[in-house]
Structure formats: C-alpha cells, structure tokens
Amino acid sequence: MSDIDSNKPFSQACENNRQPIYEVLKDTFANKKTILEIGSGTGQHAVYMAPRMNHLQWQTSDLxxxxEGINRWINDEKVVNVLRPLEIDIEKHWPNTDLLKNFDGLYTANTCHIMPWETVRKFFVGLKGMEEGSRLAIYGPFKYQGQFTSESNERFEHWLKAQEAHRGIRDFEAIAEEANKSGFELLKDHNMPANNQLLIWQKR
Ligand SMILES: C[S@@+](CC[C@H](N)C(=O)[O-])C[C@H]1O[C@@H](n2cnc3c(N)ncnc32)[C@H](O)[C@@H]1O
Incomplete structure (x- = not known):
C-alpha cells in the first residue's frame, strides 16, 4: 500500500503553472540562499521549486x-530544503523586520488579488526591512492602465468580487508605486501562460 496522502489539499492551477514559474525563478534566485514564501496555499509550489534549487532554503508560510495542508505536502514529497510553514497573516504578523533579515528572496503567488488592498500595501511596507540586493517575485494577474489583459481576467475579477468585495485584480502601476516606495526596482515583467505575470524586483 502507498504511504502517499491522497486526500491532502490540491490545486490544479499549481500543477499547471509551476514549471513556467520555475523557469523564471531558477534565474531570479540563482544567487539567493533563503526564500520566504507568503501565502504558500497548498505548498505545491514550494515542494516543486525548492528541490530544483537545492542551493537555497525555502520557507513556507500561510494563514x-x-x-496542516502544507505540512502534508512536505511529508509526502520528503524535500529537505523546504522549511515547515510559519503562520504568517500579513494583517496580524507584519511588518516583521527580525524575520525578514534572514531572507534574501521573497516569493508570493496569487495573493495580491486575494488580500484587501490595504493589506497588500501593508505587505509592501514590511518589505522595507529587506536587505539591499534582495529579490522579490510576485506572480498573478494584473491590470495595466486600468485595462485587463484578457477577457478571462475580466471574468475572473467578477468572480472574485462576488466572493469578497475587497478582492480584485490589482493595477500594475499601483503595485509598482508601493514596491518603489519600499525601495524595490523592477527588473523584469514576465508574461506568463493563462494571462498571468511574474514581476521580478530588486531592493536598491
Ligand atoms: C489564491 S491562494 C494562492 C495560494 C498559492 N500561492 C498558489 O498560487 O496556489 C491565496 C493565498 O493567500 C493567502 N492569504 C490570504 N490572506 C492572507 C494574509 N492576510 N496573509 C497571508 N496570506 C494570506 C491564503 O491563505 C491563500 O493561501
């Protein structure tokens, strides 16, 4: 009988997007040693990315x-460089400069459109605590000059707002303003499959 926990939380989207994200992150984090992930979700990104970048340690976190779900993925995949999840709620546990000084990279996927905008701003304020040269990778859908990049993203926006009025696809320009205020400059805006972006920033 298999020891694999087949009832653990599962995201099909993570299965679909993990390889294209990895293709970018392997260069972004090539010289980085410690990555903090905010909003790890199921943990599927962590257990896929980290073993392929075995020069670094990947710290998971979420509400x-x-x-528990992230721990179940870590148990099954038996990865050595994924650290068990920290409980981090940006609304309650942020900023955390003492924690952040241990990391030279930060990754977050599909969180900016889930957290209320004030929480997204708080997230960026906390990033002021990262050291010069640290890298920030943000994955998800964004609008540009108020325009959706696809009809499917516009439909997604309606679906998000029907769930929670504070959710919504963010404007790239507003994200860039918050990142800049926290000392990050944009290195690259990658167009990703399924009308997503992967935004790569570096701390000045
Ligand atoms: C759409 S899921 C994305 C999960 C995963 N990163 C992925 O791409 O599949 C959004 C994640 O953001 C987390 N989240 C929501 N509000 C948060 C907050 N205030 N602080 C930290 N994480 C939060 C949720 O718990 C959830 O795991």
Whole structure:
C-alpha cells in the first residue's frame, strides 16, 4: 500500500503553472540562499521549486488554516530544503523586520488579488526591512492602465468580487508605486501562460 496522502489539499492551477514559474525563478534566485514564501496555499509550489534549487532554503508560510495542508505536502514529497510553514497573516504578523533579515528572496503567488488592498500595501511596507540586493517575485494577474489583459481576467475579477468585495485584480502601476516606495526596482515583467505575470524586483 502507498504511504502517499491522497486526500491532502490540491490545486490544479499549481500543477499547471509551476514549471513556467520555475523557469523564471531558477534565474531570479540563482544567487539567493533563503526564500520566504507568503501565502504558500497548498505548498505545491514550494515542494516543486525548492528541490530544483537545492542551493537555497525555502520557507513556507500561510494563514493558520493552511498550515496542516502544507505540512502534508512536505511529508509526502520528503524535500529537505523546504522549511515547515510559519503562520504568517500579513494583517496580524507584519511588518516583521527580525524575520525578514534572514531572507534574501521573497516569493508570493496569487495573493495580491486575494488580500484587501490595504493589506497588500501593508505587505509592501514590511518589505522595507529587506536587505539591499534582495529579490522579490510576485506572480498573478494584473491590470495595466486600468485595462485587463484578457477577457478571462475580466471574468475572473467578477468572480472574485462576488466572493469578497475587497478582492480584485490589482493595477500594475499601483503595485509598482508601493514596491518603489519600499525601495524595490523592477527588473523584469514576465508574461506568463493563462494571462498571468511574474514581476521580478530588486531592493536598491
Ligand atoms: C489564491 S491562494 C494562492 C495560494 C498559492 N500561492 C498558489 O498560487 O496556489 C491565496 C493565498 O493567500 C493567502 N492569504 C490570504 N490572506 C492572507 C494574509 N492576510 N496573509 C497571508 N496570506 C494570506 C491564503 O491563505 C491563500 O493561501
């Protein structure tokens, strides 16, 4: 009988997007040693990315309700460079400069359109605590000059707002303003499959 936990939380989107994201992150984080992931979700990105970048350690985190699921993925994949999840709620546990000084990279996927905009701003304010040269990678859908990049993203926006009014696809320009205020400059805006972006920033 298999020891694999087949009832653990599962995201098909993560299965679909993990390889294209990895193709970017392997260069972005080539010289980085410690990555903090905010909003790890199921943990599928962490257990896929980290073993392919075995020069670094990948710290998972999420709200308390997702900690168990992430642990179940770590147990099954038996990866050595993924650290068990920290409970981090940006609304409650942020900024955390003492924690952040341990990391030279930060990754977050599909969180900016889930967190309320004030929480997204708080997230960026906290990033002021990262050291010069640190890299920030943000994956997800964004609008440009108020325009959706596709009809499917516009439909997604309606679906998000029907769930929670504070959710919504963010304007790239507003994200860039917050990142710049926290000392990050944009290195590259990657167009990704399924009308997503992967934004790569570096701390000045
Ligand atoms: C759409 S899921 C994305 C999960 C995963 N990163 C992925 O791409 O599949 C959004 C994640 O953001 C997390 N999240 C929501 N609000 C948060 C907050 N205030 N602080 C930290 N994480 C939060 C959720 O718990 C969830 O795991």
């Amino acid at each position: 308390s309700e997702n900690v």
